[in-house]
Amino acid sequence: MAYQPPSGARDLLPLDVAQKYWIEARLEHIFQQWGYHRIITSTVESLDTLMAGGAIDQATVIELQGTGQTRLGLRPELTASIARAAVTRMDQVGYPQRLYYTANVFRRAAQASQGEQQEYYQAGVELLGSDSALSDAEILLLLNDAVRHLNLTDFQVVLGNAGLTRSLLAPFPEPLRSQVRDAIARLDRITLETLDLSEALRQRALTLLDLRGTPADVLQTVSQLDLEIEQRAIVNRLKSLVELLSGGESPLPLVLDLSLIQSFDYYTGVVFEVVANTPQGRQVVGKGGRYDHLLGVFHPQGQSYPGIGFMLSVEGLHQALLPSGYLPQDTPASDWLVVPRNDRAAAAAFAYAQTIRDAANLVRVELYLDPESSAAMIRDRAKKRRIHRIAWVSETGSPEIETVN
Template structure:
């Protein structure tokens, strides 16, 4: 007996209904990307090994799917690495390509490679799958889509303002209220480290701070101590744990904490600029909130940092994020190319809409009307009507075989097709059709024009 087939862990099959719902989200995001002037690009699913490796840190490198060279790949293997069973060194000699880990590094490569063809500032969007050799768990997959939008070649803070508006427009288009767009600034975090005299431990400090909502104030302080940050420094930064109130009140508190940090003051200026602009153009589905503990992407973010939280009633964490980076293309030799970008978490947005029952009923509608097949003559008569309906943007189909009526009706029920058309000898004589509403059971004798009108 043949073994039942399966798919790799961390990947998924999608049913027609699931694909329809995912496409609904894609379309809403894409519509707004276009409205805001972003242009689509696509990059290969795999890149050269050296393009990706070393760009995400040690952990990221470990999670990149490497592709074995075709043919006798061991022939080119590094003999010393092979002898020592050094998997890290041997991989580079037997694998020249790798599946992309995200869309950001391939985008940076694209900008550098095509810099002479691109008009800057360059606004691009990209909706494509990425792959990570992560441990699969709820909400985390090895293959998933990213929906990114970036602007490169501009240092203007109006770009940050527009990205906040873009987030808001997308979630408003999805009829998803209660969204919180959290914002912070890398300069604020650098200012904290400067004030307490721990600039060399910026990453350790901010990684611990970023866990405040998970492990609490005492947990954060404990982790900071374990990372070698002095008790005096931790006590000095204590006021940040009690920052609360609205955006303006938090900014006022920050000014006191960072009064001796030029870097921190610059971060405050940028935050105030963005907040004042948004205040003049109120958001519809989202609110903007300052979160001084937000510290994602510190390896490349240099200015604003964004994270988008789902409505409180859905415990799903972030559903989007991004920020300002001043030298992303520098990894490929193109210096001083500032950019800012955001990403939408498609899978988590899907789960939020599903949990809150916010998908429109029409999203999963497929065929609107099924024509019953009574034989070849009747099928030809029916198919002419099917063709006319399709040309008028009505989804219609003919059951392929002249099976028993009950089987064809059951097929319509299982597919949740709302209407069935019977076109037998009697209907052909009268040049009419019998239209049946599968929900109410009502039947109507209609002409071709009446059929079109009723289905419209």
């Protein structure tokens, strides 16, 4: 129907907006406490930017009709857009740069998924210009702080390393490597057991699939593998990171998963997901990782800078928080209802309402728009809208204040 949102789109009504803002305001507060500054990038980007050097599947991009030869699309995520803005507009600022965002993203639904949501809301951060283990720790500790600030306590952070996982997959020949990678990403043991692999490679694939559990157990298992020097260095860095994350009053609830593979291929180091336990089951409400080559795709001279960040799904957090009772249950009520006693009192009523608004911060004042209504109807309207004070204003501007219980 012409009167409904298009397939995959939806409206946010006032209570939806109040709950969304509750989440975003708390996240922004934490991001700012950690020294991050908000960035707003264009919703529409060139397709080249959105494809991020081939790391993003073009099938997920909602394309638009551009002018001339320019191909445009709606952003399916924020990291590529922020990377472009940082190296082309902010390079003179110096590094590290700490940036955060709250924004909508768009992803084309599969053709077989009529009505599947295509617009999403995200909040996240990007730390650009540092490849140290401390920057890995900062992002993960900030993530922990942000999620706990929402009073979401029943969650886990699943941590892996894209570079290590990719190198452990290197012995598999193409195209089997892609099939093994996809099967591991789906935790699909049956496919791994039926692929045309040598027994040694099959056991390697199954070992990779099982590299998941407590950090101590997984690190012990992977340390016993026949690792190259570079792989062992990654494992040692992971050990140091886990130690950093295990201290403090609110240590991260970590699960180490060296089979974790993210959907975006630009990740080069640590990758992670935030998994919340909800009444509907386990739900991924955030993800992120390190991308040390992405910024070079957009730099005019091809110079690259390291980066790491995460995004949190506002919708996912909303669903996880709904049963908790922490989200607003009603839209904010107005504080005053100003009522002109008759048509001639309208100007005085508008003036008095403005006087109240100017006298205090965030006072909500409504003007009653039908002076012919009875006093009983007006009082009933105030009660239904949870307004506790009525100002009856005469032509002279003199108000009579009534408290409504």
